[in-house]
Amino acid sequence: MIQGSIVALVTPMTNNGTVDKDSLKKLVAYHIEQGTDSIVAMGTTGESATLDENEHCDVIKTVVDYVAGRIPVIAGTGANSTTEAVSLTQRAKNAGADACLLVTPYYNKPTQEGLFLHYLAIAEAVDIPQILYNVPGRTACDMLPETVARLSVINNIVGVKEATGELDRVIKIRNLCGDDFAIYTGDDASSCEFCLMGGNGTITVTGNVAPKLVHEMITAAIKGDRETAEAIDTKLTALHQHLFIQSNPIPVKWAVAEMGLMTKGIRLPLTWLTDDCFDTVRNAMRQADVI
Numbered sequence: 001m002i003q004g005s006i007v008a009l010v011t012p013m014t015n016n017g018t019v020d021k022d023s024l025k026k027l028v029a030y031h032i033e034q035g036t037d038s039i040v041a042m043g044t045t046g047e048s049a050t051l052d053e054n055e056h057c058d059v060i061k062t063v064v065d066y067v068a069g070r071i072p073v074i075a076g077t078g079a080n081s082t083t084e085a086v087s088l089t090q091r092a093k094n095a096g097a098d099a100c101l102l103v104t105p106y107y108n109k110p111t112q113e114g115l116f117l118h119y120l121a122i123a124e125a126v127d128i129p130q131i132l133y134n135v136p137g138r139t140a141c142d143m144l145p146e147t148v149a150r151l152s153v154i155n156n157i158v159g160v161k162e163a164t165g166e167l168d169r170v171i172k173i174r175n176l177c178g179d180d181f182a183i184y185t186g187d188d189a190s191s192c193e194f195c196l197m198g199g200n201g202t203i204t205v206t207g208n209v210a211p212k213l214v215h216e217m218i219t220a221a222i223k224g225d226r227e228t229a230e231a232i233d234t235k236l237t238a239l240h241q242h243l244f245i246q247s248n249p250i251p252v253k254w255a256v257a258e259m260g261l262m263t264k265g266i267r268l269p270l271t272w273l274t275d276d277c278f279d280t281v282r283n284a285m286r287q288a289d290v291i
């Protein structure tokens with residue numbers, strides 16, 4: 001089971017929106033050095049929605065090749081088309097990814113039965129560990145714990161990223177799915193309590209900016225060390241909040257560039273962070289001692 005601080009990696013780009021592979025490799029090296037437990041390549045934070053399939057898969061392969069087995073790489077391969085999700089998942093497996101993260105189909109608003117059949121089809125088509133991803137605030141589709149439980153009995157569906165921020169779902173999913181099923185949070189603000197309640201880790205935006213602190217906080221929380229986890233999380237509180245002052249990944253890409261780890265680039269329809277937000281994000285970074 002992959003556990004701990006799993007960074008939803010930003011995708012560095014040049015100022016004309018092309019992928020900056022040199023900075024991507026620099027980020028991978030930084031996260032390994034800082035103690036990040038695993039990387040998600042091409043998740044929402046990686047701007048998966050605006051890269052075409054070949055670019056998407058090339059980023060995954062670049063990350064896998066540069067990580068070179070030092071930590072697990074999870075590839076974002078979800079889509080609102082089942083056939084496209086199967087294709088992305090197969091290509092991620094071919095690239096050497098350790099697992100895949102599959103967001104619920106967005107915009108379509110499938111039924112719970114539609115969700116079950118969607119994930120069943122992908123699991124049957126591609127033999128790689130697969131993690132479900134529920135983020136109704138982005139997809140307008142809420143995969144209920146009962147549907148997660150139906151899917152959890154499929155051998156290569158190994159976990160779920162639950163990004164509703166509803167902490168009671170940790171206990172409900174654990175009771176329905178058992179101890180061998182991984183439960184990750186996708187909500188940085190509640191990640192400390194989520195893991196203290198039995199979650200296995202966080203798929204984190206904040207970890208792009210403060211990877212060492214997030215790793216230490218989540219490690220303590222998984223061990224049940226509330227005092228240590230909460231003390232560290234206090235330093236991260238402003239980042240958890242202000243990295244979402246505009247749509248993700250706008251603020252986090254600005255912050256990573258501010259740290260000198262990548263160039264300033266983002267792809268339309270997203271735009272660079274507006275200057276009226278600079279001080280707010282910068283002060284949050286200072287609170288976490290990353291600048």
